[in-house]
Amino acid sequence: MTAPSPAPIDPCLLAFDIDGVVADTMAVFVRLAHERYGLTHLSQQDMLCYNLYECLGLEKQIIDDLIRLTLDDRHTMQIPPVADAPEVLMELAGVAPLRFITARLHPEPITQWLFSVLPRVPRERITVIASGAPETKLDILSGLEIRYFVDDRIETCRRLKEAGIEPFLFDQPWNRNEPADGFIRVANWIQLKSWVLPSGINLE
Template identity: 40%
Template sequence: MNQIEMNQLKQIDPASLAFDIDGVVADIMTLFIDIARIRFDIDHIGYNDVTRYNLEECLDIDPNIINMVIDDILTGNYAVSLKPVLGAGEVLTRINQQQSPVLFVTARPSQGSLLSWMEETLLLPAACAKIIATGSFEAKADELKQRDISVFVDDRLETCFDLAQAGITPILFKQPWNREKHPFMEVGSWQELESLIEFK
């Protein structure tokens, strides 16, 4: 992020801010790689090989296996742990002291066990998190507008374009799969995101 952009968005009110989960709060790609290795013996994929959001476009893995791993993730059918993105728990806990519950909007079809995962892993009590599962990327903007959210953190570049068009300011959470050129603000870590938030 350059300095002008930083200044423009220096003071985000936590009440106007919400978050995507996978790729922002939850380290979903490490989980994908772990499941592919353990269940399907695939050990040639590294985090930085995931250069596209659509995994079939960047990974040398049978698309059927990709779908099976994604299915395991969505149904919670795995024995390894889903890790948090570094720093997410600390910053969300700090936000929650000012704005509770913290709002999360995911394109997953259901929230499944994400609330208890947040409680156990991020130490964010279930009562302090509200998760909306839209089932589609396109539905995110409406959900956010209904709740007066004006700034949203997401790792999917296409979603950032959708949100911007709907009048919501996207902040792109930098990942190897969103390195195409774009006009949005981006953060490379939760620490960087924290520095943009107005804490009282």
């Protein structure tokens, strides 16, 4: 059962995952699957688990190739943002710095992508830390004294919850088939905005 809506969240204590939360990364994965391998039947709705090797029924070498291409510098810059993410983040940057923790190995490409989709946010207001693996996000978040984190990977949310950090599970096809374990599930960025930037807040 999904937990009830939270009390208003202090944006200074909030951080975000990027791929699957801010960046619609799997849209590029699907496009490349269509173009490179003719897998025109494939859609994001087929991604029913986080581990693509378990749910897509494709050869490992094909998935490896598609992941490699999707995350390379060229294709990273082609990733569309998740609906409403740039608008909400630009508003949020008016009241708090934007902090992102990604499981990518290298922060530079996705940082440049963020600069491109958030052109009105001063670059010094954007911090990106590459953890290299989902399992290492907890230590980074604890060191930053983050209390709330938005992620699309349910195992990461479980780990954070056990450590006392409140996770917000961003709704995606790959996390809908597992119990939410009392997490607060975020349907979209407009809903998240209502919790972080309640109406009437002064952004001046």
